[in-house]
Amino acid sequence: MGEAAVQPELDTFPAAKMAQTNPLPVPMGPWKITVYDQENFQGKRMEFTSACPNIMECSFDNIRSLKVECGAWVGYEHTGFCGQQFTLERGEYPRWDAWSGSNAYHIERLMSFRPICSANHKESKITVYEKDNFIGRQWELSDDYPSLQAMGWANNEVVTGHGWACYQYPGYRGYQYVLEADHHGGDYKHWREWGSHAQTCQIQSIRRIQQ
Amino acid sequence: MGEAAVQPELDTFPAAKMAQTNPLPVPMGPWKITVYDQENFQGKRMEFTSACPNIMECSFDNIRSLKVECGAWVGYEHTGFCGQQFTLERGEYPRWDAWSGSNAYHIERLMSFRPICSANHKESKITVYEKDNFIGRQWELSDDYPSLQAMGWANNEVVTGHGWACYQYPGYRGYQYVLEADHHGGDYKHWREWGSHAQTCQIQSIRRIQQ
Numbered sequence: 440m441g442e443a444a445v446q447p448e449l450d451t452f453p454a455a456k457m458a459q460t461n462p463l464p465v466p467m468g469p470w471k472i473t474v475y476d477q478e479n480f481q482g483k484r485m486e487f488t489s490a491c492p493n494i495m496e497c498s499f500d501n502i503r504s505l506k507v508e509c510g511a512w513v514g515y516e517h518t519g520f521c522g523q524q525f526t527l528e529r530g531e532y533p534r535w536d537a538w539s540g541s542n543a544y545h546i547e548r549l550m551s552f553r554p555i556c557s558a559n560h561k562e563s564k565i566t567v568y569e570k571d572n573f574i575g576r577q578w579e580l581s582d583d584y585p586s587l588q589a590m591g592w593a594n595n596e597v598v599t600g601h602g603w604a605c606y607q608y609p610g611y612r613g614y615q616y617v618l619e620a621d622h623h624g625g626d627y628k629h630w631r632e633w634g635s636h637a638q639t640c641q642i643q644s645i646r647r648i649q650q
Numbered sequence: 651m652g653e654a655a656v657q658p659e660l661d662t663f664p665a666a667k668m669a670q671t672n673p674l675p676v677p678m679g680p681w682k683i684t685v686y687d688q689e690n691f692q693g694k695r696m697e698f699t700s701a702c703p704n705i706m707e708c709s710f711d712n713i714r715s716l717k718v719e720c721g722a723w724v725g726y727e728h729t730g731f732c733g734q735q736f737t738l739e740r741g742e743y744p745r746w747d748a749w750s751g752s753n754a755y756h757i758e759r760l761m762s763f764r765p766i767c768s769a770n771h772k773e774s775k776i777t778v779y780e781k782d783n784f785i786g787r788q789w790e791l792s793d794d795y796p797s798l799q800a801m802g803w804a805n806n807e808v809v810t811g812h813g814w815a816c817y818q819y820p821g822y823r824g825y826q827y828v829l830e831a832d833h834h835g836g837d838y839k840h841w842r843e844w845g846s847h848a849q850t851c852q853i854q855s856i857r858r859i860q861q
Contacts, residue, residue: 507797507820528797530820530854537819561793582772583794585860586718586739604821608748609718609741611822643741649796 470510470554472527474502478534490553493518502549505532511602511648513617514538514552516636523636524617525549526604528649540606540615555619555648557602563647565603565618571629583646585610602650605633605642616642681721681765683738685713689745701764704729713760716743722813722859724828725749725763727847734847735828736760737815739860751817751824766830766859768813774858776814776829782840794857796821813861816844816853827853 469488476483476499485497494502495518502514507529516522523546525538532538535547557563562581569575584590586609607613616633627633630640680699687693687710696708705713706729713725718740727733734757736749743749746758768774773792780786795801797820818824827844838844841851 526796526821528820528855529800530797531799532819537823538821539823560795583857584771585737585857586741588742589740589860608743609739610737610749610815612748612750644739646794646796649800 470512471508472512472552473506473508474499474552475504476501478503480504480506480531480533487552490520490551492520492551492553494550501547503547504534505538505549506530507532510554511557511650512552513555514549516546516548516550518550520551520553521635522548522550524615524634526615526617526648527552540613555602555617557619557648557650560647560649563602565645567645573626573628580645585644585646587643587645602648604646604648606644606646607639607641609643611644611646613643614638617648681723682719683716683723683763684719685710685716685763687712687714689714691715691717691742691744698763701731701762703731703762703764705761712758714758715745716749716760717741718743722766722768722861723763724766725760727757727759727761729761731762731764732846733759733761735826735845737826737828737859738763751826766813766828768830768859768861771858771860774813776856778856784837784839791856796855796857798854798856813859815857815859817855817857818850818852820854822855822857824854825849828859 471486471488473484473486474494475481481504483499485499491497505514505527507527509529511529512527514525514527516524523540525540527538535549538549539547564579564581566577566579568577588609603618604611605616605618607615614636616637618627618633630637682697682699684695684697685705686695692715694710696710702708716725716738718738720740722740723738725736725738727735734751736751738749746760749760750758775790775792777788777790779788799820814829815822816827816829825847827848829838829844841848
């Protein structure tokens with residue numbers, strides 16, 4: 440994968456053309472999520488259409504299942520949008536392992552969540568850099584890559600973009616890092632800015648988040 | 651998502667054009683995988699370039715870490731390519747949870763594996779049907795979808811194609827089902843044919859496997 444490898448794609452696939460060739464409906468909001476304090480959509484239930492910084496303020500001790508009914512969301516291990524991040528796209532999550540990254544660091548907690556903005560699935564773009572502070576070679580990606588190593592990717596690269604998820608392991612597994620245009624001004628200068636749970640710069644797969 | 655929604659894409663993106671606009675290198679083989687009997691690439695080590703139906707015949711009691719160096723592979727929970735399936739694309743898998751689907755049914759075993767053929771990442775296509783035996787509405791997909799529900803997908807649909815992975819939960823989590831052109835003649839008439847571990851027809855995300 441070289442500098443010249445991806446840039447031609449930008450000329451060939453302008454955003455307007457991509458939209459035209461993708462007639463699938465892409466709802467852009469409003470957001471809606473229903474959470475339950477027991478597995479399999481049982482127990483106490485509450486609907487949200489905006490961010491919840493602390494589920495204990497809603498008399499929940501934890502969230503054990505959820506349904507995303509509209510929009511894309513990100514859940515967090517701790518209150519105040521801290522700790523491990525979990526991408527939550529539309530669908531049913533009957534238990535904790537449906538959204539977890541299946542990590543060694545395994546704590547079954549989802550204590551805060553918020554809606555996220557992401558581009559039309561076919562129009563998403565992200566720019567990745569060889570070194571931190573946006574130095575070195577750069578590539579603009581517009582597709583999902585379950586294995587970055589298959590593209591000749593090194594481990595010391597940093598990304599910037601919005602509505603994308605990066606993962607520690609191939610195939611979208613392990614620690615998840617959600618990158619957004621409206622956080623850090625859309626720019627992530629160093630892998631430590633990916634989240635409070637980021638302990639290494641290693642990412643092995645990257646994909647768009649679907650609204 | 652309707653019948654008319656995806657077909658125009660086929661006219662606009664013929665395979666030759668997609669290849670031209672995707673100059674990223676896509677190795678098509680040979681295959682190579684290195685497996686270890688301890689986590690973090692420690693302990694006994696063995697390289698394979700073809701299928702292994704039973705790791706015990708190679709004096710391994712289990713595989714606890716692995717590196718995919720070339721091609722895409724699928725791992726299995728049991729010997730003889732049975733049980734849970736794990737997509738293995740190029741990259742490093744330092745422990746079991748790097749390849750697992752983070753399931754309730756959590757057994758840390760990988761007892762057989764084999765290389766799989768998949769199309770060029772940009773040229774992959776899969777046809778999905780509303781009902782089993784290829785009846786009802788059909789759609790041809792050529793992109794990854796982390797949430798099929800966001801596209802209006804129902805749960806009773808059946809797929810056919812090759813080099814694709816379907817998942818129980820959104821975001822490529824839960825049970826994995828690897829679909830290939832050279833198994834079942836590339837046709838899966840019923841969800842029970844997805845694998846010996848398939849217990850329901852529910853799939854909530856689908857993606858291409860990367861060579």
